Amino acid sequence: MKLNLGFGKDVVEVNITETNLLGVLEPNRIDLGLSGQEEVKRAIRDPIGTQRLKDIVKKDEKVVIITSDITRPMPSKVVLLEIVNELREANVELKNIKIVFALGCHRKHTEDEKRYLIGDELYNQIECIDSDGQDYVNMGITSSGTPVDIFRPVAEADRRICLGNIEYHYFAGYSGGIKAIMPGVSTRAAIQANHSKMVKDEAKAGEMLHNPVRRDIDEVANFVTVDYILNVVLDEHKTIIKAVAGHYLEAHRKGCLFLDKLYKAEIPERADVVVVSPGGYPKDINLYQAQKALDNAKHAVKDGGVIVLVASCIEGFGEKVFERWITNAQHPEDLIEGIQQNFELGGHKAAAIAMVLKKVDIYLVSELSDETVRKVFMKPYTNVQTALDDAVKRTGENSKIIVMPFGGSTLPEVVASGENLNSVRTIGVEV
Known part of the structure; x- marks a missing residue:
């Protein structure tokens, strides 16, 4: 059976014996309703687990709206307009509203970037600031030892509203929810x-209840109240196709369930070999970007198996800290031990690759030099058929063999026989 895979701005062909082919995993086909701003309005009118926002907030209360920074695809300007309109209905004055960009460990914004993120109308009327990890209030410590150190304007507000987009996160399970607080303004x-x-083994994409990272994040709500969230799910064109609003846990979980219907792909068992492509340019422009597809593929392969990662990586590593961590490591274990002792953004993706390498071999089909590929502890190839x-x-x-043509947006899940498994050659069903 011949299959085409995205590779840079081109496609490459691989031929697989049909008796060996366990499945080709693609996003599921589901019926969509409203989209964009109209879907946001619908979600605000129909909150999950709470009253409408206009009935929660009182006129003279100080309100902070926490939204994503420029590194995230969250369409803040679309969502913020509707949130502010709802606050206006509660007679909240604009001078009592503050928009906080959740930087986590990321760099500060320029004023032009702030304006771009929220739009001219709101930028000119509402104070918008970056979070600052040097100005915080300690509000306690979680059961697993994480200090609840919250950016002061967020900690001291009367009401906190969290915005974000929901997608799979390779160690927090899912983005969204009160991830805007932890790590956003921590x-x-x-x-x-x-x-x-x-x-930890359960710190993985698509895992919520037993995920130690996500449980720790959600526990922060015991120390700092989140009054309301509005989260969105985006399609590959960054269009809002689903919005959920209301209670920080209940609404978030509904959004995660929608994401699962769209992107979780059922498989009857793990494969010996997984061939995965991020989907071509720009998702495979560098190794830093391609890591997401690799991390999803690990859920489809047996321990001791092989992942064939088909990613151009024409621009190399793609991130300086990531490159430094990988090139300084002598063994994959160095990266895992290092991230436990000194977490550093960029280094965390290097450690994630190392965690995959603990269980499987990775054959990388790319435009990187053989020397570079070996430096990242993978086996170099220029031809996907040879690698397979x-x-x-x-x-x-x-x-x-399992093939994942859109590895960055497809999350494999083993489902036993009799559990609504759709294990035909292409696993993608009407939901």
Whole structure:
């Protein structure tokens, strides 16, 4: 069976014996309703687990709205307009509203970037500020030892509203919810304590209830009240296709369930070999970006198997801290130990790759030099067919193979027989 995979701005072809092919995983097909601003309005009119926002907030209360920084795809200007309109209906004066960009450990914005994120209308009327990890209030410590150090304007507000988008997060399970608070407006020490739990087995994409990172994040709500959230799910064009609003846990969980219907792909068992592409340019422009597809693919492969990662990586590593961590490591274990001792953004993705390498071999089909690929502890290839043939030689001629053409947005999940499994050649069903 011949299959095409995105590779940079081109496609590459791979031929797989049909008796070996366990499945081709693609996003599920689901019926969508409203989209964009109209979907945001619908969610605000129909909150989950709370009253409408206009009935929660009182006229003279100080309100902070926490939203994502410029590194995230969150369409803040669309959502903020509707949130502010709702606050106006509660007769909240604009001088009592503050918009806070959740930087986590990221750099500060320029004023032009702030204006771009929230739009001219709101920028000219409402104070908008970056979070600052040096100006915080300690509000306690979680049961797993994470200090609840919250940016002072957020900690001292009467009402807190969290915005964000929901997508799979490779060690927090899902983005969104009160992730806007932790790590969004928390200190570096707090983020370090929380994110160091990423090395635990249950700290993985699509895992919520048993995920130590996510449980720690959600526990922060015991110390700092979140009055309301509005989260969105975006399609590949960054269009809002689902919005959920209301209670910080109940609404978030509904959004996560929608994401699962769209992007979770059921498989009957793990494969010996997984061939995965991020989907081509720009998702495979560098190794830093391609890591997301690799991390999703790990859920479809047996321990001791092989992942064939098909990613151009024409621009190399893609992030300086990530590159420094990888090039300074002598063994994958160095990266895992290092991130536990000193969490650093960029280094965390290097550690995530190392965690995959603990369980499987990675054959990288790319435009990187062989020397560079070996430096990241992978086996270099320039041809996907050669890489797959070598993988099958290692795992056996009867090896089962799964192909993930859109690895960055498809999350495999093993479902036992009788649990609504749709295990035909292409696993993608009407929901």
